[in-house]
Amino acid sequence: xxxxxxxxxxxxxxxxxxxxxxxxxxxxxxxxxxxxxxxxxxxxxxxxxxxxxxxxxxxxxxxxxxxxxxxxxxxxxxxxxxxxxxxxxxxxxxxxxxxxxxxxxxxxxxxxxxxxxxxxxxxxxxxxxxxxxxxxxxxxxxxxxxxxxxxxxxxxxxxxxxxxxxxxxxxxxxxxxxxxxxxxxxxxxxxxxxxxxxxxxxxxxxxxxxxxxxxxxxxxxxxxxxxxxxxxxxxxxxxxxxxxxxxxxxxxxxxxxxxxxxxxxxxxxxxxxxxxxxxxxxxxxxxxxxxxxxxxxxxxxxxxxxxxxxxxxxxxxxxxxxxxxxxxxxxxxxxxxxxxxxxxxxxxxxxxxxxxxxxxxxxxxxxxxxxxxxxx
Numbered sequence: 001x002x003x004x005x006x007x008x009x010x011x012x013x014x015x016x017x018x019x020x021x022x023x024x025x026x027x028x029x030x031x032x033x034x035x036x037x038x039x040x041x042x043x044x045x046x047x048x049x050x051x052x053x054x055x056x057x058x059x060x061x062x063x064x065x066x067x068x069x070x071x072x073x074x075x076x077x078x079x080x081x082x083x084x085x086x087x088x089x090x091x092x093x094x095x096x097x098x099x100x101x102x103x104x105x106x107x108x109x110x111x112x113x114x115x116x117x118x119x120x121x122x123x124x125x126x127x128x129x130x131x132x133x134x135x136x137x138x139x140x141x142x143x144x145x146x147x148x149x150x151x152x153x154x155x156x157x158x159x160x161x162x163x164x165x166x167x168x169x170x171x172x173x174x175x176x177x178x179x180x181x182x183x184x185x186x187x188x189x190x191x192x193x194x195x196x197x198x199x200x201x202x203x204x205x206x207x208x209x210x211x212x213x214x215x216x217x218x219x220x221x222x223x224x225x226x227x228x229x230x231x232x233x234x235x236x237x238x239x240x241x242x243x244x245x246x247x248x249x250x251x252x253x254x255x256x257x258x259x260x261x262x263x264x265x266x267x268x269x270x271x272x273x274x275x276x277x278x279x280x281x282x283x284x285x286x287x288x289x290x291x292x293x294x295x296x297x298x299x300x301x302x303x304x305x306x307x308x309x310x311x312x313x314x315x316x317x318x319x320x321x322x323x324x325x326x327x328x329x330x331x332x333x334x335x336x337x338x339x340x341x342x343x344x345x346x347x348x349x350x351x352x353x354x355x356x357x358x359x360x361x362x363x364x365x366x367x368x369x370x371x372x373x374x375x376x
Contacts, residue, residue, distance in 0.1 A: 052259060108146060172319050173317045308340065314345055
C-alpha cells in the first residue's frame, strides 16, 4: 500500500475469499493522481494477474511513467491487482496455516478454478460493473486461458485478454530454464515419489527482512545471496537499456514472492508433455479428480474472448514456437485481434521496461477506447 501511495495514488486493500477457503489480498487503484473519484465518468475495470513467483507488486515497481498499473489508472481505468495464494500478501486460509502441508497443495489448476474467478467477481462487485479487462503476465496469461476453458461462464465477464509474454508450456525455453526442464525429465520418477509422499511445500518465498536497503547491500555480497543477485542482475536486468538499474534493490525485495512446489512442477510437467494439461496426481487420484488416468488437456476452444498477444523474439522463456504450437493449437485464431511484437524485450520487460508506456500501455488503451465510451 505504501508503494502505491508514495507516488500520490489512492490505494485500497481488499480481502477476497476463494471457494476453497483461501483469503487473497487484492490491491485497488481506483483512479489516477490527478482525477477525482466523484467525477461522473466511465472507469473500465482492469484486473492484473501476475507471473510465477511474483505478486501484484510487479506491475508498480517502477516510477509512474514506467509502471503499467499506474499508467492505466492515469488513463481512466479502475485498477485491481490480485495476489495469488501462497504469495507474500496471500498466506491466509479459513482453516489451514502456511505451516500445514495441505496449505501448499495446489497448482495453476486451483489458480484458474478458484483464485481468478474470485478476483474477477470481487472486482466487479466492488466497482459495480458487469465486465472487466484482463491483463496477465507470463503465468497470469496461462491462468487466464485455463480459467476461461475450465469455467466457460466467465467468458461473459471478460471483455478482452491482454496477454503479456503469453506462456504455453515453456517447453521451448532456452538457457537455464531449458536445463532445468531437461533435469526434470530425467528425475521425473523421483519427483513423483516426493509429490505423492511428501505433498507440497513453499518455495521461492520472499524474505520479510529483505528491505530495499539490505537488498542493495546484498547485491555485492556473494555466497548465500549469489542466487538472488544472479537472478536479478542477469535475468531481470539483462537488458541494460530497458530497466532502471537503480531499482534493482526494489525488484530484489519483491521478487521472488513465493509459490508452491506443486505449482512449479505443473510447469515442468507441461513442458515435458508439450501440452497444456491439468496437474498429474497419479493414475488413482487422476481417476478420482478427472475420471481418467492421465491428466486431461485444457480445451482453449471453449474460450470466446478477444485476445491481444504482446510478445518478443528476445523472450528466452516464451519464444514464438511456444505460442504457435501450444496456445494456438486449440485457441480460435479469429479471437486474436493483434500480435504485438516488441523488439528487444525479454520476459521481465513486459512488467519492468522503462518504455512500457509506449510499447504496452498505449496499445492497451487504444484497444479499449475502441470499445468504451465516456472514459475519464
